[in-house]
Amino acid sequence: MFNKKTIKDIDVKGKKVLVRVDFNVPIKNGVVGDDTRIRGALPTIQYLLDQGAAVILCSHLGRPKGTADLSFSLKPVAEYLQKLVPNKVFFSPDCINEPAEKAAAALNPGEILVLENTRFYAGEEKNDMELAQKLANLADLFVNDAFGTAHRAHASTEGVTHFKPGVAGFLLEKEIQYLSSAIENPKRPFIAILGGAKISDKIGVIKNLLNKADKVLIGGGMANTFFKAQGFEMADSLVQDEALETAKEILSSASSKLVLPVDLVIADAFDNNAAVKEIPVSNIPAGWRVLDIGPATISAYSKLVADAGTVVWNGPMGVFEMANFAKGTFGVAKAVADSNAISIIGGGDSVAAIQESGLADKVTHISTGGGASLEMLEGLILPGVAALEDK
Structure with a gap:
């Protein structure tokens, strides 16, 4: 290996x-x-x-x-x-x-x-x-x-x-072994969960994992760009307009493997004390923004994770630094910890969430490298590893 x-x-x-x-x-x-x-x-x-x-x-x-x-x-x-x-x-x-x-x-x-x-x-x-x-x-x-x-x-x-x-x-050896076996020889079903703000950071990862995983679950700000690519009005939500064409491309080629949220938590300001609503995925009213996935999505994602053989999670499901928009991220953290899957968590925010929720000892592996684990999930060669002597 x-x-x-x-x-x-x-x-x-x-x-x-x-x-x-x-x-x-x-x-x-x-x-x-x-x-x-x-x-x-x-x-x-x-x-x-x-x-x-x-x-x-x-x-x-x-x-x-x-x-x-x-x-x-x-x-x-x-x-x-x-x-x-x-x-x-x-x-x-x-x-x-x-x-x-x-x-x-x-x-x-x-x-x-x-x-x-x-x-x-x-x-x-x-x-x-x-x-x-x-x-x-x-x-x-x-x-x-x-x-x-x-x-x-x-x-x-x-x-x-x-x-x-x-x-x-x-x-280094442990990190590479966990991540490479998860990608190349996963126990199935293999579920990848990707969150965070931007699609552009994770285009290569999404494309690679759509070839390898059974399902790729999307949350966080990057989901908004997919919704806008489907024609929904996203109002004040974080959207990466320059990535809309890429999002459309991914949606057209992903078939049923790419799973998007079915409901959302929206707020009328980027503030923990803002007015909050839970709505099904639809046009977002003017002046409002998406800040988390909703309860039906947490439930749907948790069901998929519960049956998984391997789970790789990188990136939060919402603005989890604010308590009112942390339910999605902590809900996913609980689902991953409760599953019997080989579970690998990478990326600073997902690692912080699993540690804050007190569930770190219930996952198989917490990666110490966000960028490096993403590049491995993308299938790229890491120069710091390539430079070492072969066995």
């Missing part, structure tokens, strides 16, 4: 190993919020330490736009990591050059060094080979365990493999 070498295929004893992790976590006032991604990297880090390696961790955090903006520093993450592991954790105030070189040279087996944000250099996102070589020079081997950035060919994900042999960590 996974044809790339992993950390189990190499000898790391006494070696310095550069590990690309995804420590792009929320930090407020220097305090780490959701630590899911940090904990997700622990099995790989711990395995390498147990095997006698010195572990050097690199990651990006936020969008500092190629400048050393310390509000995006990884220092709080290094301090947080120290609370999770018994091993000594050091921090380098630069990811390359003398501070990093000195700290890496002094690192002993069983110790961890966290490098400063790779995106403090503009060359990171440009896959600059000079930056990649400086990162690679810090270690003997490279491990990619950052599924969340595997769809990007950056200096710390793809570039380093030009200078040091690269293999996969456990998290």
Whole structure:
């Protein structure tokens, strides 16, 4: 299933190993919020330490736009990591050059060094080979365990493999295995649920999944564009007019596989305290907008999910940040958690919804990478994975 070498295929004893992790976590006032991604990297880090390696961790955090903006520093993450592991954790105030070189040279087996944000250099996102070589020079081997950035060919994900042999960590391997088996060899019926605001973000995904899945259930703002393509007046609802032709194309070729909402929750303002109505799918009155799927849709989608063998869900069903328009998203979350299907959740909002609903432990796999999981669902090759050594 996974044809790339992993950390189990190499000898790391006494070696310095550069590990690309995804420590792009929320930090407020220097305090780490959701630590899911940090904990997700622990099995790989711990395995390498147990095997006698010195572990050097690199990651990006936020969008500092190629400048050393310390509000995006990884220092709080290094301090947080120290609370999770018994091993000594050091921090380098630069990811390359003398501070990093000195700290890496002094690192002993069983110790961890966290490098400063790779995106403090503009060359990171440009896959600059000079930056990649400086990162690679810090270690003997490279491990990619950052599924969340595997769809990007950056200096710390793809570039380093030009200078040091690269293999996969456990998290990357697990993500690829779950997603590829769901797409290529799903237990049927295979139900895909796609939400979110824009069709344009997910055109390739919708088209690919219509070939693979038994049903593709649509919710969120993207459903509005399909309704407008069918001739409904959508008033103040979010609609992607530039995607209407694509929506028409998908509708004409999708037959009965594409399932749209049958009722909607509409409001007279984009506000949790707005006046609210539940209506069947029809023309939306002037001044009103669609903000969630309705109860009949939740029920219909839940029935399809209940009988599924595999469920992949990416994107919310409505504006779930507002309590009055969260019923659709949380209803789908409950249906997925209650089903006996192999369930895979990807995308920040769907992951947040399943965690907020307290059902995260009832789904098979929560993906750490929204963009990367979408590209896999689209059938694309991820550059950060393609660059690793084949088995």
